[in-house]
Amino acid sequence: MEACFIDEVAIIDEIQMIKDPQRGWAWTRALLGIMAEEIHLCGEAGAVDLVRQLTLTTGEDLEVRHYKRLTSLKVEDSALGSLDNVLPGDCIVCFSKNDIYSVSRTIEASGREVAVIYGGLPPGTKLAQAAKFNDPDSSCKILVATDAIGMGLNLSIRRMIFYSLIKPIMNEKGEKEMDTISVSSALQIAGRAGRYGTQWETGYVTTFKPEDLNTLKVLLSSQPEPITQAGLHPTADQIELYAYHLPNSTLSNLMDIFVNLSTVDDSLYFMCNIEDFKFLADMIQHVPLSLRSRYIFCCAPINKKMPFVCTMFLKFCRQYSKNESISFDWLCRNIGWPLQPAKTIIDLVHLEAVFDVLDLYLWLSYRFSDMFNQPDLVRDMQRELDQIIQEGIVQLTKLLKNSETGISSGTAVADDDQFVMNRQKQHYLREPKLSGIGRGRLTERLLAQGILTPTMLQELKKEWNRKSEKGSSQDNEGSDPRKPRRKRKF
Numbered sequence: 001m002e003a004c005f006i007d008e009v010a011i012i013d014e015i016q017m018i019k020d021p022q023r024g025w026a027w028t029r030a031l032l033g034i035m036a037e038e039i040h041l042c043g044e045a046g047a048v049d050l051v052r053q054l055t056l057t058t059g060e061d062l063e064v065r066h067y068k069r070l071t072s073l074k075v076e077d078s079a080l081g082s083l084d085n086v087l088p089g090d091c092i093v094c095f096s097k098n099d100i101y102s103v104s105r106t107i108e109a110s111g112r113e114v115a116v117i118y119g120g121l122p123p124g125t126k127l128a129q130a131a132k133f134n135d136p137d138s139s140c141k142i143l144v145a146t147d148a149i150g151m152g153l154n155l156s157i158r159r160m161i162f163y164s165l166i167k168p169i170m171n172e173k174g175e176k177e178m179d180t181i182s183v184s185s186a187l188q189i190a191g192r193a194g195r196y197g198t199q200w201e202t203g204y205v206t207t208f209k210p211e212d213l214n215t216l217k218v219l220l221s222s223q224p225e226p227i228t229q230a231g232l233h234p235t236a237d238q239i240e241l242y243a244y245h246l247p248n249s250t251l252s253n254l255m256d257i258f259v260n261l262s263t264v265d266d267s268l269y270f271m272c273n274i275e276d277f278k279f280l281a282d283m284i285q286h287v288p289l290s291l292r293s294r295y296i297f298c299c300a301p302i303n304k305k306m307p308f309v310c311t312m313f314l315k316f317c318r319q320y321s322k323n324e325s326i327s328f329d330w331l332c333r334n335i336g337w338p339l340q341p342a343k344t345i346i347d348l349v350h351l352e353a354v355f356d357v358l359d360l361y362l363w364l365s366y367r368f369s370d371m372f373n374q375p376d377l378v379r380d381m382q383r384e385l386d387q388i389i390q391e392g393i394v395q396l397t398k399l400l401k402n403s404e405t406g407i408s409s410g411t412a413v414a415d416d417d418q419f420v421m422n423r424q425k426q427h428y429l430r431e432p433k434l435s436g437i438g439r440g441r442l443t444e445r446l447l448a449q450g451i452l453t454p455t456m457l458q459e460l461k462k463e464w465n466r467k468s469e470k471g472s473s474q475d476n477e478g479s480d481p482r483k484p485r486r487k488r489k490f
Contacts, residue, residue, distance in 0.1 A: 010036035015043035015051065016184065016227060023301065024231025025272045031230075032058065044184055046224035053268055054230065070196035075220060076206040079213050080161050083107055088141035089158025089200065092208070093189055095146060095167040095181075101345070101400055103163060104144045108397045113138075116393055117145040117153070120352045124386035125393055130155055136199065147181075147189055156198040160190050160205045165212045165219075186219035231272040234258045236295045243291050251294050252281040279304050284317045293320070296367050300360060308353040313360060320371050328377045331361065339385065342392035344403040351389050358382045 012034075018027040031039070031054065041051060048064055055062045083106050086092065094100050097118060104114045115133040117126050126148070133143045134156045147167075149155060167181045181189075194203020205220070207213045234255060242254050249257065255274050264271055280298040289297070297317055302309055315334060319326050331337070335354050342348040358378050365372035392399060 008037040009040065010034050010038070011040045011042070013042045015041040016047045017043075018047065018050070018230045019227045020231060021270075021273050022276060023272070024270075025233035026231075028230040028232060028269075044188070044224050046184060047227045050227045050230060050268070057268070069191070071194045071201055071203060073190065073194060073203040073205065075213075075217055076159075076204055079207045079210040081208070081210065084110065086112075086142055086161070087159070089156070090141075090161055091143040091145060091149065091155070091157045091159070091192070092161045092163050093145055093147060093149070094163045097146075099163055100144055100146065101396070105397050105400055107142055107144070112142055113140040114396075115140050115143045116396055117143065117149055119146055119148040120349075120356075121148075121393065122352075122355050122382065122386040122389055124383065125390045126153065128390050129393065134198075147185060149189070149192055154195070154197075155192055156200065157193045157195070158200045158204060160193040160203070162186075162189070162205075162207045162212065162216060164209070165207065165215055180215065181219070182225065183219050183222045184224040186216065187224060190216075190220055229266070229268060229270040232264060232269045233272050233274070233277075234262075236292050239295055240291055250281065250285055251291065251298065252278040252285070255281070276302070276304055280313065283310065283314055287314075287317045287321050289317065289321050293368075297364075300363055302360065303356070306353050306356065308350065309356050309360065312357045316360070316364065316372075320368065323371075325371050325373055326361065326364075328374045331378065331381075337381065339388060341388055342399060345399050346403060348389065348392040348396075348399055351385065351392065355382060355385050355389065358385065 010030075012027065012030050015027060015031070018024050018031065020027075031041070031051070041047075045066065052062055052064075080086070083092075083103065086107060092103055094103060097120075100116060100118055104116050107114050115129040117129050121129075129143075130153050132138050132140045134154075143149075143155065143157065165180050165186075166178050167185070168176050169179050190205040191203075193205055194200045205216070207216050238258060239251070239254050242258055243249065246254065246257070255278055259271055259274060262271065277298050280300065280302065281294065284294065284297060287294075297313075297320075300313065302313055304310060312334065316326055319330065324330075335357060339351060339354060340347075342351055358381055361372055361378050362375055362382075365375040365378070
């Protein structure tokens, strides 16, 4: 009975993410499509009216419960002004990795230990850093973090300090803009100070810059913006229907056509930005896949600005298209396992990218369990990698110094260069008009864009010479019926 009860109750956290212009559709699908007798939603008050409207369309009951803060939160009358003024229990919130590195290094230079948390870290590393900061017997009394602390972490923070109130955001077109944080974000982040059950009975909040303090006071005295629309995204069934009538169109074109022709009830929904989806679709267009498989691959939550992750995504698709399982041994060879501890920040960033690749494998294992069939071994790899990344975070200042002095294990850069070089190598070796590799327009453009480096160019020249000597230029190359639901609780 206990297992049955758990199966019949679903929990959806951070329901306000339903408004996210990129991935909001995932929360909409969970809310409207999950098969459970009862769904518990957790999130901000601004989402209540929208959820109420959505449940009216499905004919389901909604019960709303409001929870009050059990401790007081006070905005200080003065800004921090200098990092010399940080105190035990302080958390400095930054909105960029560069600020994280700069602030943590400055504080540690004064002889004080710092815990660091940001979104790119593995869950285990975040928890380890949180535990170190929370431990009353630990010498680490200061936390430097991004707004990642606003979700899913219990922290014993006395005072929240906003290093800045400007944050990069994605607009409706998928473009990055710099703007003041929202009321919702300000309230959520500030509310982490003086949490009930910690050693602090009162929470405090302030800014680093004096000129930001009045703006923060206005944000914290305002009500969260109401969430009026839920994100939508074309389903695989809908795209297959379009493909039936447009058999020669690419998946990227089908998505554009669907979005341009679709009619959405603007009072409840909006169409999420599909640029990231199209980016992945274009990347793997040349890979022979069924339309549904291609669609599923392109739904993967990937940061397209991470070249190593994108390269491995392409390799996953190619391996899958050949009907060859993505085995543990194959994965080890392609990510360079076992990995070495980071010696520079570049090394650490690469290790974080490898962790994201393992996350991608696990995401795909839920959808293609026959081909990505060793998730348990990959989880073991993640645990080991988590420990390696934790070691890097502990000595973050040392990594920053090594980056400036040019000390490096060479592993991260070599691996990234090798994967990109292999892709460029295929292009060069397939080009029949090239009698060698020099400084043509394509080469100059690739160098300017950073896709090709001087080191990689030298390797390509050597490869071409070897190929020429051998006289060979071979390449190295859906909607299920829903179970009736009875009640939703918010």
